[in-house]
Amino acid sequence: MDTVDPVDPADTSVPALSAHVDTFARDHLPPPEQWPELRFDLPGVRYPVRLNCAAELLADTDPGRPVFRTPSGDPWTYGQLRARVDRIAHVLTGELGVVPGNRVLLRGPTTPWLAACWLAVLKAGAVAVTVLAQQRSHELSTMCSIARVTHALCDIRSVDDLVKAEIPGLRVTTYGGDASDDLLLRITGAPDEPFDAVDTAADDVALIAFTSGTTGRPKGCMHFHRDVLAIADTFSEHVLRPQEDDVFAGSPPLGFTFGLGGLVVFPLRAGACSLLLEQAGPKQLLPAIAEHRVSVLFTAPTAYRAMLAELDDHDTGSLRRCVSAGENLPTATWRDWHGRTGLRIINGIGATELLHIFISAADGQIRPGTTGLPVPGWHARVVDAEGTPVPDGEPGLLAVRGPVGCRYLADPRQREYVRGGWNITGDTYVRDPDGYFSYVARADDMIISAGYNIAGPEVEEALLRHPDVVETAVVGRSDEARGQVVVAYAVLKEGARRDAEALRAFLKSELAPYKCPREIVFLDALPRTATGKLQRFRLREEAGADALSPPASEGDVSAGGGPK
Template structure:
């Protein structure tokens, strides 16, 4: 069973769940602080384990480097690529040089926002760390955003400066020309261009005192994908990210200092920021950033080439990688993390058959920073995402916020050491209710405390009075050997209210048509209750996905 907050902190080893004492803010620019939700709209923050009691004054980046050096890892690899490997000491010096440029050359003040634009690279990682080391607020953006979308971020975040990969300058320059807010763009990976971050940093001595921020000062703003409307900016403090390191990474992932991490989630996505930078630093491990993009086969070859032990990517990519993993083997790999969208059991079993590795599933949210329900190894239960991560409390509730009986589908509600704080956004009230975070997912919890994902709360299909979860139907379809990918949505119907419709990508050599439609419908009927089968099936060449791999069901409903 999941525990209540009072249960979590009972007994002789209990610690207070109250927010730790605050230190005076070091952020002179109060733009973000002044636009946080009102006190009554904030989530309740719970610090129910001793390791969650972050000191009142704590700079996230300084703390991570200090931990690595204290544990004797100064000369151990931290950031790797096909061109260079930086130790923790090397990386710290470069981070300090970047911080010097921001503070000394551009006169940025603690609390100023800095927009970052780049793919996963050592340059992007160092830039992000340098911004936060200087007490500034990192505003990372997805590499594929266009000028209009970047303009929305700029308007909301009001960055004083942008650090941008030289190959991605064009769209940002267009957005800058249309904005009165952003004044300066500095490319960060040109080695011989006057005014580039690399050249400016080379002129510094690396002697920089990290900004003495309060733990409750702002470290980052993470923009949601904005696929259904205007994007929201989720705000996280130094305390939030340090506390997150002491939850899922410590208790579920259990990475080791000798781990080499690879993966596809962008650093601009909190799943990627945690998995591909922050959490490896906390563990004293290293991350490998390739200079070319990923394909499923290239990812498997890279794992073997660099001896990677930990992989982060989305379920769709694991499904596509499975055949290559079976062909080439992945002997060094020991931990595989799936998040970003629901993990079908068919994909989990396909990967396990190919590699022998039990995937670590997890659900997190940009608003919560990272994963709060998960399971690994022997704790995995088929069909379930897992149990609540130590440090968090979760329950399944009805529309009135009352916990429903086990085995009943309802809405997920969560509290813990992280929580949703939107920047100046009326939608805060949709996410936080009575101090609990509502990620917007429909779940069922069993008698043993395992949580079973059903769908996004607004993606539940109600057909002829029956509730159907699209991911459950997708999982059944994926178990058919002809299906490569699929997406399931509900469409309006005069007779049934809604009908279940599937969009299916077939494997090479498989033909669509009425015969295949019937075969797939019969396949689903044989696996699930008959009312759940897709009454319509449309064959498509590809499915609409976000840059982070999430299926965009709203686009399927519009097609």
Template sequence: MRDSFCEDLLPPREQWPDFLLDRPEFHYPPRLNCAVELLDRNVTCGRGDHPALITPAETLSYAQLADRVDRIARVLVDRLGLVSGNRVLLRSANNAWMVAATFAVLKAGGVVVATMPLLRAKELSQMLRKARITHALCDARLAHELRKADAPDLRHLVTWDEGELEAMVAVAAPGFTAHDTAAEDICLIGFTSGSTGEPKATLHFHRDMLAICDGYAMQVLRPDPSDIFIGSPPLAFTFGLGGLVLFPFRVGATAVLLERAPPEDLPAAIARHRATICFTAPTAYRVMAAHAAQHDFSSLRKCVSAGETLPRAIYDAWLAATGLKLMDGIGATEMLHIFISATEDRIRPGATGLPVPGYLARVVDEQGAEVPRGTPGRLAVKGPTGCRYLDDPRQAQYVQHGWNITGDTYTQDADGYFWYQARNDDMIISAGYNIAGPEVEAALLTHPAVAECGVVGAPDAERGMVVRAYVVPKPGFLPDAALTKALQDHVKAEIAPFKYPRSVVFVEALPRTETGKLQRFALRQQAKSGT
């Protein structure tokens, strides 16, 4: 018996992107279960005693984690009636139970739908209804909003932390034979983070979970079993799932999971655990770089920045503070993980990088034709992963002529490097000039008074639009007319003068998604309303 809901609501085949699977590392057998490949294989290959997860509450070896996964899978199938294809909502901060629940669902043939801890009942209701969620496993500390949500298809809600799931697991029989899944069976629904408005549900196969490991992780990041991974992105964010679970497990390394990892706390955890690979967002690296002298970063050997664009000022500050080159990268929930980046020896500061081996990328115009090098245009990419939305007409916008159109404006230089300009809808056209909001943000961030900033276009009768900067000033700086002029003059000196913000609004905080992405669409709404 199989629940075919996801397969039934896949977009038509003619709307799928082209998948590039010709490289040997992407030659997967027609039948595979990614939980077996990513977790069980570490046990069968003799790494069962190696630490898989380290958390403040517990440390689990690969064998111990595999045992917990098997018992949760038995609970799901034997007690809760899970059949392959059922969608299981997971709700938790980053901890060992969240990882175990994820692999249990995968191993049982279910479909993982992970949710950010800060989501409220209204947002959860949208996901529960759209994905027709039948089962939920939830940290008891986060169950209140889930219980308030509208969930017409939810049959079972089981919590951990207060002992409910733990008691079921304790009496479950050990051992579980993985469900015989196909490489192209859907195993994950990733909801987009909402940085561009209404979230979309993206569908991913078992083979996709391996492809991001065998592509970006093995070809660009290149970890080894002795590595200790650490970072801040939630596991419900595919950046976090890959960087903190899938990538270390693919090579039998160790992951440190922290339920809270703000940039003020992450450095101490890096030193305590002697972490070697860090995944976090540019804003976190900016904060950590400013206080690097107070912390021990000597164990780090690779640092990955993604989630939003990496300004050159942050790259330079981290390099000066630690001697490490930040590995920038662009990924997307639709693509599952990073598809443009560069190994440390090929980093070009300020550029996002080169296509990850296995991916093709180009810059195209509105008709899909490639534009000359150095000309801004839409980023188009294809590779072993790609966009398949669940029952969403926006599929036809994201996939065009077999290419994934990511929604980003880029240029490509003569050497093939890709340089981020803006999200397509972040380009500001003012008096005939095209101005990229992130470029103005990067200039503002080099001023000592600026803690954070967001730049969008504001309506203007004379110019059509003007550049408006929403600025969070650092403590000790007075948000007044003098500071406004200082910031404007600073931008004029940093980049072309016509790009300076004619309007500066000082704010206490910027709107961000739970993954830390700046919600420029919210700022555009504010600018449109005159605030």
């Protein structure tokens, strides 16, 4: 069987290999010289030249095994999922006019039907563009314009903003409603026979994932059919190590690649089951874990910390794997969770540009306070601004390469992310002599005050060691005398007194004096995106608005409900 060359990137200059009739995605890949070096030195990621990842994910598993559960309703089996995916694919190609390579927008809460639509789009050879149900009309319009989306499958409950966007030429088909043209009614009349998966190339674009960036024009990250399997055959297989009887659950939506991998790709690749929750905050996760005997959990550090206060009221004994990503995992949160549950959180760093997690560690390899080691099949190093590796123990930019790489959709920022064949993630890291990588800060989160380099996350971890602090974020504010000063935003547990002087006294016992915040701002909640990521830019804007009015003293305090 022919395989993709394990040394050279797949050659995108040979369109005959592509099954796409609509060649927009392939035509707008970055030129090969702007790609990172792709590595296929792990045998498990050497895939056939012809590959349809949806067909692979749906293959072989016993049709009677459960695949998707919901809080209400009967579980879906693998056999039912295959039949429903095939019927949707028949409707896509037979009634809706979708041809291989068309971009199909997917929008709705996290449900089995959304997952089935995603699989059907890929099986039909089209390109899935899954977006968040919370995104509004102007955001949808921008993404559809960038990706030249032609069709949309949308949960009826999420269609209003899509209609309001008035996207030219977009054909919208809803599901879950009572209209005569509803997708779920259409599929009842679709052919019963299996749908023959389109014979896509391994390097045909399968999906476009838009970055959940908080500022600027969104970037469309194009990923191939082989990339979808590669994240399962690296992180999931070698670090997570799922079992057939596992039940996956988590908070990230399917429009977030952390959720797509953790709730769809990984369980399907392992023949396991996934509990799909439309509402998946900390208050919903704990009872769901108990009721459905969830064994593998994907969520963010903030959720783990929030759940600690409610653990005594819920049975979490079914859990055996807890994965954290999306933001830095504070050591205090890791230790508290381990102390209360006996479970060692699998920390990880991933990126939309690289689809999922590429540095992590599990079980006995975990070192609290570090992110971990490069996932098998991935390579990482720490470099300076010119791309030269820095000595162990010195901070620098994290550079990564592996079987998946950044390929922006027609975006000049490709040159910023890929340098010298490496993906430069925008994170500041330190590598220790044993090869473990430790997070320092986002590269733009380093605060330089009076000549001192201060990592915001280090100050945040110190604040979180105070028993009254629930959440915190630290940013720099421009200051004429020092260049920048440290500003801390803190959310306290209910009933706690907002005493900045007490917090500062605590921090002086935890940090060098120059690292202590010059200002502490109390908030009711930190600003976050729909996927739960902290919006530091809003805090910087808030801090910047006061830059011309420095505090009267180093203990000055502002209080409020959040950035406006």
